[in-house]
Amino acid sequence: MRHSAVSCTGIHKQFTKHVFPSSMLQDRILRWRRHRKRWSHTALQNVSLSVGQGEWVGLYGPNGCGKTTLLRILAGLLPEDSGHVSITGKLSCFFELGVGFHPEKSAVENIYMHGLLHGVDPSVIRSQTDEIIERAGVASHRDLPIKCYSSGMKMRLAFITTMRTESDIYFLDEVFAVGDLEFQQICREELRLLKARGKTAILVLHELKELRETCDRIVFLEKGAISGEEIILPVTKSL
């Protein structure tokens, strides 16, 4: 029996927006009351999930079913309306590749800031920098600002930087299968390495086949609720 690395119980989330395009302070001062016309959408209802240590769970469902909202709540980026979240271990979440990369900064500067923002110790970042640059295949552009990189180079650098961010638990939202076929192979290899090191992960992908090859379990979400679960048998997996 694995100990739980990530667990949540009874998560409920509703988004409420004003129907008016934006809220104006001057309007609030002059009218002395709020716009009453609002639109509400229930993004998650009574979602409970538990992910064991070293387990890889895939979230699958159509657009708008609440996958990213659930990840954001688990990561502490969004407050839940009700329910409880528990995380055991160091967490890194990646909702987009290269977040925080600045086009005017070099690869070394961007790797450093990316690592800091994800809670990595500076000495660890420095020790990994050369390897990340080499692995991403951007050594020839090492001292150039990343605005001089091709989009493929940027993606490769961002992906390898993400994969080398030292953590216990990873939330990965649509951050795979970037670049050409050769690099996609490298992506799969990187994931395999991460998994072999016993890390825990929750993945969001639109490719069910890819999830089946990568994860131990797939959780299906529909209209903000868990609609099913599939345990992946080792024989069907490539990772």
Next chain:
Amino acid sequence: MPAQFSWKHGVRVVLAMGFADFMLKYRGSVLGFLWSFIIPIVKFLVIYHVFQPFIQGVEHYQLYLFLGLILWEHFSLMTTACMSMLHEKAAIVQKVAFPRMLLILSVGWTHTLILLSYFVIFLCIALAMGIEPTWGLLYVPLIFVQATLLGLSVGMILSCYSLKFADLQHLWSVLLQVIFWLTPIIYPYTPKAPLAADFANLFSGSLQLSFWSLFDIFIRFQPLSILLHDARRAILYPSTVGVPSLIHAVGFSVICLLLFVACAILFRKRSRYFIQEY
């Protein structure tokens, strides 16, 4: 927010982010960092030329005005930067889990570096004009801390609501103009008594409130007026007006700190909802 953000790591992020923003701001420009001096110097030259004939009895008026302007610039730039920060760093705020307070503190760090450089220029000019350095200069670090706490406090309130209210930037730019003229930057500020006694006199019964007297009361007691007055008497007039007393220094610092803590609590509470407000 993740537990890996220890106090020590938070300081690292603030220093690195603030310094990177500071360097990026001027990277590649011909004059580099010297560009940052253009705004206060141009403002100083114009205001000095226009107002100097009307200002009587202010010793070293050039320095009086320049010191007021650099502290004002620090406040106004810092509050504006805090307010626009959530828009500028939208990608990070929406996608990386880290304490949002670090963004505010990095703005404070960047602008403290700029204030420090302004102050070095100010000191060079003061020395060239024959102002002798005194022990009053030891008060300057406290002025820096108080000014930064005040600026960040207001900046945090603005930042909290900058996503919620689309017109806040516009309203704040108008309000900044009003506060500029209601702060003794250009004109003399002469308290009638020590601050606490002056404040107590307000409620002694002899006070006659009118619309215009409210402006006077605001100018006398608003924190920026007190800050500017303290800076000037510590640096420019230590022998004539005298440096602020220990009680005054501690009292005003505590007020600034309490304001900062209150605003930080509000900011932290509201920061949970930032993503929903984009």
